Amino acid sequence: DSGVTQTPKHLITATGQRVTLRCSPRSGDLSVYWYQQSLDQGLQFLIHYYNGEERAKGNILERFSAQQFPDLHSELNLSSLELGDSALYFCASSVVLQGNYGYTFGSGTRLTVV
């Protein structure tokens, strides 16, 4: 168990709709990273939040937005959904692994847009 909690595990929705994915990092972890994993694009970095502030942006579409709340949980909002947004969405925390900083991932939210 990574300690990073993502909900829901599965989500099926129609094109044009809006969804919210939720991530709770490990207790005490200030960082949340969001990644999108689709079949043709691999793992794509979306956005990084640290203690409520946006630290870095990757290949995040304008239709997508995220925020991190005072209790450190984060939400990724996806709007005007398209078929191509179907993917596995991960959040991760930065943790010490074998003495150095690495990622520990949540179990992911599998989004299917129909």
Next chain:
Amino acid sequence: AQKITQTQPGMFVQEKEAVTLDCTYDTSDQSYGLFWYKQPSSGEMIFLIYQGSYDEQNATEGRYSLNFQKARKSANLVISASQLGDSAMYFCAMRENTISTGNQFYFGTGTSLTVIP
């Protein structure tokens, strides 16, 4: 240019044999970290092993070892005594430390490993 390159989309290995999954990376940083993750069909990403750029010895973790060749910028994962449960996607990743972006990670496209009984 790709930061992480995994040239083997798919690999097969006989059970109990060893297998090497290739990974090359591209960075101009002196300080960086290299990671391998396993993604079984259930979807979760599982951390396997880490190698720091200043580590002189190859990292080992149980049946996993990382063949680190800094001059060649390669960080191959070696799995010894393969088991059926090793069948999964394997991702190589690199962490660069930049002041502006913090711990920025880059992932390869992955290698699908199938262990044959």
